[in-house]
Amino acid sequence: MDILQHTFGRYQNEKVTEITLVNDNGVEVSCLTMGAIWHRFAVPENDGTKKNLLLSFDGIDDYYSNNQNICKSIGRVAGRIKGASYDLDGKHYQLPANENGNTLHGGPNGFSTLNWNYSTSISKNGISVIFQRKIDETMDGFPGNILATIIYTLNNNNRVTIAYSAMNGKEDTLFNPTCHAYFNLSDRHDLTTHEMQINSTGILDVNDQLIPTGEVLPIANTPYDFRDFSNVALAVGKVHGLDTAYVVNGPGQGTKPVAILRDRESGRQITVNSDRNGLVVYTPEEIDDQNISFSRDHGEPANKNEGIALECQMLPDAIHQDNFGDIVLPRYSKQTYRFSFTYDRIKNED
Numbered sequence: 176m177d178i179l180q181h182t183f184g185r186y187q188n189e190k191v192t193e194i195t196l197v198n199d200n201g202v203e204v205s206c207l208t209m210g211a212i213w214h215r216f217a218v219p220e221n222d223g224t225k226k227n228l229l230l231s232f233d234g235i236d237d238y239y240s241n242n243q244n245i246c247k248s249i250g251r252v253a254g255r256i257k258g259a260s261y262d263l264d265g266k267h268y269q270l271p272a273n274e275n276g277n278t279l280h281g282g283p284n285g286f287s288t289l290n291w292n293y294s295t296s297i298s299k300n301g302i303s304v305i306f307q308r309k310i311d312e313t314m315d316g317f318p319g320n321i322l323a324t325i326i327y328t329l330n331n332n333n334r335v336t337i338a339y340s341a342m343n344g345k346e347d348t349l350f351n352p353t354c355h356a357y358f359n360l361s362d363r364h365d366l367t368t369h370e371m372q373i374n375s376t377g378i379l380d381v382n383d384q385l386i387p388t389g390e391v392l393p394i395a396n397t398p399y400d401f402r403d404f405s406n407v408a409l410a411v412g413k414v415h416g417l418d419t420a421y422v423v424n425g426p427g428q429g430t431k432p433v434a435i436l437r438d439r440e441s442g443r444q445i446t447v448n449s450d451r452n453g454l455v456v457y458t459p460e461e462i463d464d465q466n467i468s469f470s471r472d473h474g475e476p477a478n479k480n481e482g483i484a485l486e487c488q489m490l491p492d493a494i495h496q497d498n499f500g501d502i503v504l505p506r507y508s509k510q511t512y513r514f515s516f517t518y519d520r521i522k523n524e525d
């Protein structure tokens with residue numbers, strides 16, 4: 176196992192460092208201090224090359240010249256908070272709004288906008304990069320000061336675990352982070368050979384601002400139905416891009432993965448595990464209007480829906496819904512969220 180570090184570039188006058196974790200199989204996970212971005216997930220190919228399974232950019236400015244949150248860490252709260260406000264214990268909290276009067280993905284000054292401090296560690300469980308920041312309530316507009324930590328760990332089973340934790344100070348706050356990594360496991364610039372299975376029977380109903388109404392819709396026999404492996408591009412085409420919160424890890428679902436994404440052509444496969452009750456699946460339908468070209472595009476413009484984000488989190492807008500789970504982080508307490516993405520290859524051709 177090895178850990179490499181080098182300067183990736185500068186953003187807003189600050190140095191951005193790339194940290195690369197390499198396991199004994201030659202699998203590499205690279206992260207950037209800016210946005211605690213998951214920059215690369217590169218796996219060895221038979222011809223000696225490495226294949227990056229993420230949508231990535233060569234330069235740091237490219238990550239910040241579009242609004243798709245490419246591979247960024249998202250927090251304090253992923254998804255939308257209706258009306259950029261909430262009431263808790265008789266107190267009204269106003270948050271900064273950044274979309275239609277709502278707060279999306281931690282607002283305008285969320286985790287993705289910070290250049291994180293880092294350290295590294297090697298243990299028998301794997302190699303890690305540990306990002307940390309003290310976040311003052313004046314920085315992001317959420318109540319309370321937290322010490323936030325994001326740890327990426329790669330082990331020799333080719334599993335990447337991302338652990339997000341927040342140690343809270345003297346005021347209750349909200350905590351529901353996620354990872355906005357986009358995957359494309361294939362050698363194509365689209366998802367046509369991708370299949371996905373999601374361990375879920377229902378998705379959240381949303382209004383025209385993508386705020387959940389509180390209702391859970393059954394997905395049987397709709398394009399959103401991924402209970403069995405189903406082609407991703409076909410579903411995406413039918414619904415004009417996925418932006419859908421799946422209810423996962425419900426009672427009786429045991430320890431099954433929340434999702435498996437595989438590329439039928441190459442056999443590459445990612446298994447997603449999470450300890451949270453939501454999985455937001457997002458394909459960027461508007462990406463072809465935004466002058467974006469990923470490293471894998473070799474100078475060609477990106478295609479819409481070229482990748483797919485599998486965002487583990489508590490269900491969006493949980494603070495306004497009784498049955499979406501608890502995202503309140505009480506004062507002087509700590510909460511950790513854990514998601515993992517394991518790489519392997521399709522074993523049984525079915």
Ligand SMILES: OC[C@H]1O[C@H](O[C@H]2[C@H](O)[C@@H](O)[C@H](O)O[C@@H]2CO)[C@H](O)[C@@H](O)[C@@H]1O
Nearest residue numbers: 242243244254280385418455457461486
């Ligand atoms: O402005 C960029 C896009 O912002 C939204 O997309 C987000 C989506 O709604 C979330 O569920 C997902 O987690 O993150 C997406 C990117 O931030 C808009 O819905 C989309 O239309 C915009 O293109």
